[in-house]
Amino acid sequence: MDLGKSDAPIDDKFLTELTSFDGFVLPTVYKELKKQIENLEVSERDVWICSFPRSGSTWTQEMVWMIVNNCDFEGAQIPIYERCLFLEKKGFRVYDSSGANPIEQINNRKDVQKPLVIKTHFTFKSLPKDISSELKKPKIIYVTRNVKDTCVSCYHYCKFIFDYRGDFSEFCELFLAGKVPYSPYWNHVMSYWQMRHNPNILFLRYEEMKSDLGGVIRRVSQFLEKPMTDEQIEVLIHHLTFETMTKNPAVNYTALHEPLRKVRPEGRFIRKGRIGDHKTIMSLDMQKKFDEWIESSLQDTDYSM
Template sequence: MELDYHPELQGLTVRRPQLKLLQDVPFPAWVADNWETVKTFQARPDDLLIATYPKSGTTWIQEIVDLINENGDVKMCKRAPVYERIPFFEFFLDPLPTGIELIDKMASPRMMKTHLPIQLVPKSFWEQDCKTILVARNAKDCLVSYFHFHRMTESMPEPGTWSEFLQKFMKGRVSWGSWYDHVKGWWEAKDKHRILFLFYEDIKENPRREILKMAKFMEKVLEQDVIEKIVHHSSFDVMKDNPMANYTTIPTGFMDQNISRFMRKGEVGDWKNHFTVSQNEDFDEHYARQMVHSSLKFRNVL
């Protein structure tokens, strides 16, 4: 159900963007064309950055982090849609407010999300020694989710067919670039900065355990009943029916959830419903070549 949250946007449609390269990383034009504003952003020491490759559980982590920050106060976490509570740092899509505009209006401590690879994160985050929660998801499920996201949102380039998108993903010719470069870059940086590196599959397996890790990282001490409340309210089934988390506040001209739900399945292993045997064999060979020199290991890939 589409809500009348942005009445000024009703009837507006977005033209799908072209990809533009920034330091050899493809971005939608609406990111690339505003790069100076991104690059020169001034972080504060108590800023918290949530970093993910697209479709790796970003909204899930945003909701968990907000619930932790608000001590499990569910009413407070429904004060606004998740994209306003924890803005998308490099978002510049007219006529919506930019991510940085929303962040600049926030009182400290500020929380924000990004899909940027480590080498393109503004230097001020590291100069201010900010904390980052990084979530990585196995490549195959991430790819499937990213394909369906491209189908339903006009903010991304046209995906083409499943087999075409699969090839583009493997070559890193999609928005925010190579999944491999993204996860390996953040993995290698995790011991140099204050980065909590989490896996989507671990959070699905034991959300309570991973929520406790996040709370500790955020220096929040929570009672057991609060932890259980956070586990419940950040579950997929609850979030998919929460208008402040499921993006139904965004008009269909931007995101058409009749094509595919923003919160589609949230499962581990859904890739098995999409890959053909030959596609899977090709992907596994390519994956092995890309990851051979990295100590980063994912579950549920094969």
């Protein structure tokens, strides 16, 4: 697989806060924060949740935070963006209303014994240098999803957050060309897939979580060395069902997105969460184009969908 750079110009209709950097489409602020991120004080007690956007990271965050914090349902009423630090939060105005800098929060933590749950959409090599060089090995969970469903979810998200005004077919072309946030897609996924045999890295699939949530919870709890009882797992399964998540304001970014909902009332952070949802919107011709792109991208790898 070609893991080379893709620095093609970015469509400026909606990606006004993003730029091509080091072969990926990243928040413009990354150039400003690059040194701070590289030199971040990494604790091996922390848990990092990494993903390409709209692949299930919020679902994974809630699961991991609950496991790490012994199913603290009272604490889970606090908005997830306060409980789990979004590393590049300052790159997006919509998530930055609090003014808190997650990098400073990590570096200036008061309780160094308490593990933090940290979320990022950066590739493996863009993580703090202590991690990317493997000098330190905190637990890292990478979650991925069927790329066609990911594209659909990214489309609706970019309409809501970035006010993308093109149609879905145009967005698909941007996705395939590596011009949407954090793309090129396969370079992102492969940066973690190639590290999956490291004992500190767990590779999850969204579809696994949909088909066997209890089994995934058990795997994650074992990986984090936080054993759970069968009763705890059953309660957590209910807490993490799609129906429960859609009604939970703590994981829906309800307060942060309220201003956007006033101008784009149809927008939702947690939308459908269905497997195969791309079939309801993606034309057969576009599905074929994606299939050919997938086959070409994965021909020299051992990754399978």
